[in-house]
Amino acid sequence: MxxxxxxxxxxxxxxxxxxxxxxxxxxxxxxxxxxxxxxxxxxxxxxxxxxxxxxxxxxxxxxxxxxxxxxxxxxxxxxxxxxxxxxxxTGIEKFPFPHFRFKGTKYWLPDEQLQRVTTGEFVTAVAYLVAFSQDAGSNTQKGEYLDKFMATICRPQPSLAKRLMRDVVRFNGDEREAFSSYLADKRAVTFSAIDLAIKIAILQWFLTAVRQVETLYNMPAGEAGAAPLHLGSFVRDWELTVHSLAREGNFGNYDAVMERSIHDVLGYLELKKSEQDEVDN
Missing domain, CATH: 3.30.2220 (rbstp2171)
Incomplete structure (x- = not known):
């Protein structure tokens, strides 16, 4: 002020x-x-x-x-x-709210630093945002991508029965049900009716959080005036990365890598790059 x-x-x-x-x-x-x-x-x-x-x-x-x-x-x-x-x-760069209510259901956002976001969820959400930002496509298509992004990261709690049965020792504090692309796509159809201001606030905050994650792990930012990120290239590069990590076996198979925290995966990739840079020098 x-x-x-x-x-x-x-x-x-x-x-x-x-x-x-x-x-x-x-x-x-x-x-x-x-x-x-x-x-x-x-x-x-x-x-x-x-x-x-x-x-x-x-x-x-x-x-x-x-x-x-x-x-x-x-x-x-x-x-x-x-x-x-x-x-x-400008926009809302700070964490906007922990949850919102839509048609009687409370939908939870991921944690502020994306510590509990899985690699699969992160890649899917960013892919939808890349598609949303592309010049090609109608406003209707862009709206669908935004709704799929919302349904990917904003999810309800598991049922009470599942919450009572979960392993309290392994529980990481994420109130949301486990990420499922099938449920997200199904839910996204109804998300077109969510208040646009809620969507914008979550979109703006998430982009800020992603930039902070990129900075934390020394991921190179795009140069000013560079061509926008292409959706196909983004998805292909991540598929190659996940398959490569799965072959190494440090995180387990493909599904295990996708279920691992994005921070764990990016931190490991940064460490590998640092070690390779030392060898090259």
Whole structure:
């Protein structure tokens, strides 16, 4: 949050007022950040929308905001509204919420650092996001990819019977049912009705989390202006990697590698690369 000052009134009654205004989504509590995101990403960027966002992120009283709409304060109003452009140019990078409810079912997100995300789940989710970001394809197809991404990482708890039967010693704290591409594809059909703001918040956070994982394991970032990642290449490269790890046997067979934490797999791959670099040098 930052402070802003405003002079209002005529020459004899002018008074300097101090207000607080958010500088990013990170400055806002969960419900407020979602309300701002919903306005910024689902409505036209009109004066009315900008004023609504300003009203949510600044503690200026409604009466003062109404006064700013008077013609003599138009320049001041425009300068103030420029202070909330971050609502359109940035997104929710922090963990948005642990779960959301849809059609009576509570769907849980993965943990904030993706520590409990399996390799199979990670590869599937990122593949759908790569497909979603491709220039080719209609809006309907892109929407389907986004829904499949959502269904991949947002899952309900297992049944009570399964929760009671699980091994408490091996339980890693993941509240979600085990990843199943079959269940995810089946569930994705209904996910088109989920609030778009919820989808955007989860998408923005997940992309941030993926970048943090890439940085943690020294995965090379794409160069500015480079060609976008191709879906076929991404899937093929990961298939080759998983098959190679399965042949080595350190994590077990193909299915065992896919069920291993993505952090375990990337950490191992980084170690192998470091050892190979030492040999080469």
């Amino acid at each position: 930052k402070k802003i000052w405003l002079l209002l009134g005529d020459e004899e009654t002018k008074e300097k007022k101090e207000y607080l205004i958010a500088e990013s989504y990170a400055d806002l509590p969960e419900k407020l950040s979602m309300a701002v995101l919903r306005l910024a990403y689902t409505r036209e960027k009109s004066l009315i929308t900008r004023m609504a966002v300003f009203g949510l992120v600044c503690d200026m009283p409604r009466e003062t905001r109404a006064l700013l709409c008077e013609p003599e304060y138009r320049d001041s109003l425009e300068r103030l509204l420029d202070q909330v452009d971050w609502a359109w140019s």
